[in-house]
Structures are given as C-alpha cells and as structure tokens.
Amino acid sequence: MTRKILQMAVLIGSVTATGWLLADSHKHGESKSLPQVSNAKWAAECSSCHTLYHPGLLPERSWSKIMSGLDRHFGENAGLDPLAQKEIAEFLVANSADHAQNRRSAKIAQSTPAQSTPLRISETPWFVRKHDEVRNDVWKRPKIGSPANCTACHNGADKGDFAEARIKIPR
Amino acid sequence: MNKMTTSSLALLLALAGTNAIAAAPVDVLKDYAATARKENPAFKEFSAQRGEALYQAERTHSKGAKVSCAACHTDNPKNAGQTRAHKQIEPMAPSANPQRLTDAAKIEKWFSRNCQDVLERACSAQEKGDFIAYLLSIK
Structure with a gap:
C-alpha cells in the first residue's frame, strides 16, 4: 500500500515537473514550435x-x-x-x-x-x-x-x- | 469627447460604411466603360467573346515559357485553378464563386499583376471590361 502511494507520488511529481519545465521553457521563449503571430x-x-x-x-x-x-x-x-x-x-x-x-x-x-x-x-x-x-x-x-x-x-x-x-x- | 475624436469617429464610420457595401460587378463594369471611352472614343461596348479570347490566348513570355490566363485558372473559369506554388485558386466565374468581382480594388490589383505576368504590359480598360463580361456570361 505504502509502496503504491509512493509510486503514485513519484508519478504525480514527475508529471508536474515536466509541466513546470515545459511551462518554464515556454516562458523563456524557447519552445520548439513557432510562436503564433498575426498581422x-x-x-x-x-x-x-x-x-x-x-x-x-x-x-x-x-x-x-x-x-x-x-x-x-x-x-x-x-x-x-x-x-x-x-x-x-x-x-x-x-x-x-x-x-x-x-x-x-x-x-x-x-x-x-x-x-x-x-x-x-x-x-x-x-x-x-x-x-x-x-x-x-x-x-x-x-x-x-x-x-x-x-x-x-x-x-x-x-x-x-x-x-x-x-x-x-x-x- | 473632443472635436478630434468626434471627427475621427465619423471618418471611421464612413470608411466602415463604404467597406460594408461590396461593389456589384456591374458597377465595376460601368467604371471600366467610362475609362474605356476616355482611352478610345470609338469604344462602344464590352464583348464577352473578346474577353474569352483574351482569357484563353496563349503567348510566349520573353523568358521563354508559354503563358496564358487559362494556364493557372484552367480553361473553364468555373473550375478552381492552381498557382505556380501549388495553392488552389478559387473559380473566376461569379456563377461558381459569388465572392468574385465584388471588390474593385482587388480586381485592379490582380489585373495590374497578372496582365504584367502574362502580357508583359498593362491591360487597357476595354480588355479588363471584356474579361469581366466574359466571366459574367458564364452561367
């Protein structure tokens, strides 16, 4: 049981971290995709x-x-x-x-x-x-x-x- | 509201008004007819037949390629054509594409570009009117 909770915590933790990293790289304008531009x-x-x-x-x-x-x-x-x-x-x-x-x-x-x-x-x-x-x-x-x-x-x-x-x- | 804002607002509204009313193809033809009369006092009326001949006529460009209106727009103006960069061109005939010939500035822009590209000169008002008369004659 404890092990399951621990596994779950690691999973949630890594997903959140990935999200943070992605959001961070986006914030610094280093996203891979081209930004939306309009004129x-x-x-x-x-x-x-x-x-x-x-x-x-x-x-x-x-x-x-x-x-x-x-x-x-x-x-x-x-x-x-x-x-x-x-x-x-x-x-x-x-x-x-x-x-x-x-x-x-x-x-x-x-x-x-x-x-x-x-x-x-x-x-x-x-x-x-x-x-x-x-x-x-x-x-x-x-x-x-x-x-x-x-x-x-x-x-x-x-x-x-x-x-x-x-x-x-x-x- | 100061005077400046009021007058710019009025100007904006006036501009919005003119933009909202799309020119009917017949109005565009009237303008070209007036210019054609100025360019050539003997001008009587536009001819769909002459317009068709212009549309289909193939000539050799000074750079060597065979060029014509039909080369990109296909030999039937009711069909969609294709640019040299492989982008679809909506049909030229208003019977197949109601958006066609509704914007006088757009019509002029494309005549000035494409007459140069195909004929290597500007088109006369009569040629433009003939061309439009041909497109309008297609049911």
Whole structure:
C-alpha cells in the first residue's frame, strides 16, 4: 500500500515537473514550435499564391530582400501598395528567425551562413537537412508539387505548426 | 469627447460604411466603360467573346515559357485553378464563386499583376471590361 502511494507520488511529481519545465521553457521563449503571430495584411497578401510562410522561417536579411523586390517575386509580379509593403516588411523583420525566441527559428538562423541570404525557405541548410529523406519523385507528386507547398504534408504550416507527429505525406 | 475624436469617429464610420457595401460587378463594369471611352472614343461596348479570347490566348513570355490566363485558372473559369506554388485558386466565374468581382480594388490589383505576368504590359480598360463580361456570361 505504502509502496503504491509512493509510486503514485513519484508519478504525480514527475508529471508536474515536466509541466513546470515545459511551462518554464515556454516562458523563456524557447519552445520548439513557432510562436503564433498575426498581422491581417500579411495573412491576406502573402497567402493568395502560396502557403502563408511564418516569418520565423527566414532571417531578417532574407525578408528585407524579398520585400524590396516584390515586383519580380520568383518570376511573378506581387507588387503591393507602399503602405501595405512597409507594414508587412516590418512585421516579417520583427518576427524573423534571428529575432524570434524559439528553438526552431534559432536553428534556422544559426545554420544559415552569415554571407548567404536565402530567398527560399527550402534553401536554408536547416530545411535541407530536415527534408533529406524526401525523394525527388515525392516532391513531384500531384498533391505536393514542390517544396513551396508546405501545407501538403504539414497541415498546420499556415499556423507555424511543423510538428513531426502531425506530418502526413500524400500518396 | 473632443472635436478630434468626434471627427475621427465619423471618418471611421464612413470608411466602415463604404467597406460594408461590396461593389456589384456591374458597377465595376460601368467604371471600366467610362475609362474605356476616355482611352478610345470609338469604344462602344464590352464583348464577352473578346474577353474569352483574351482569357484563353496563349503567348510566349520573353523568358521563354508559354503563358496564358487559362494556364493557372484552367480553361473553364468555373473550375478552381492552381498557382505556380501549388495553392488552389478559387473559380473566376461569379456563377461558381459569388465572392468574385465584388471588390474593385482587388480586381485592379490582380489585373495590374497578372496582365504584367502574362502580357508583359498593362491591360487597357476595354480588355479588363471584356474579361469581366466574359466571366459574367458564364452561367
């Protein structure tokens, strides 16, 4: 009986401790998942043509370069009115990989050499390493198409959710 | 409440009012017709047939790729299309997608982007009106 109570106490204790640790790491902004961010103009303008890419997936210098060349955006004209462009650029920079306080962003920022300014998330060393087991023919499946289509496999990508456990690769 | 707050409140209400009333496609067409008359005094009316020809016309972009409206929007505007980044595009025809052609600013934004992408120039008001007339003609 005493032993059961003791076991129970240890169990409760460890669960509580885990909770505390998780809450603590979250408080210090070291959670692994990307933080929830919102900006109405970003959400509307940057999701018309592609996945709504979370600002914490690229460093500041990448977003600045992307936002200063919207009239030639990966071969398309994605020009915005100056007010929207400024607001979205500031939002992206403020929440970029080198400013966001979470482990995933920190890894992206650290793994990207200082002299390189990737314009595609799929060009960051972090992305390449994370997807090294994905074969070329998988990327080309009709329901996927290309690495730009995050939501094909990461259902919550628009909200910054890339949890391994929720990946579903379409056939 | 001071004068400043009152006037900004009035402005806010006025803005909210204009936003709440979505432009009907016919109103947008009227605006394009007025501009088309200015651009070309011989302009008479928009043609759904010319709009369809514009929608389907394939041309070779200066960078070498074959481009057309239909390439992304499919050859039937009642179908959902797909962007080059593999995101779904809701149907262009208002008969299949009632949200289409209800926001004049949005219409202008996409004409200015996509005319450049496909034709490598701006579209005339007549071309825009023809295009809309075609979309409206699809039942």
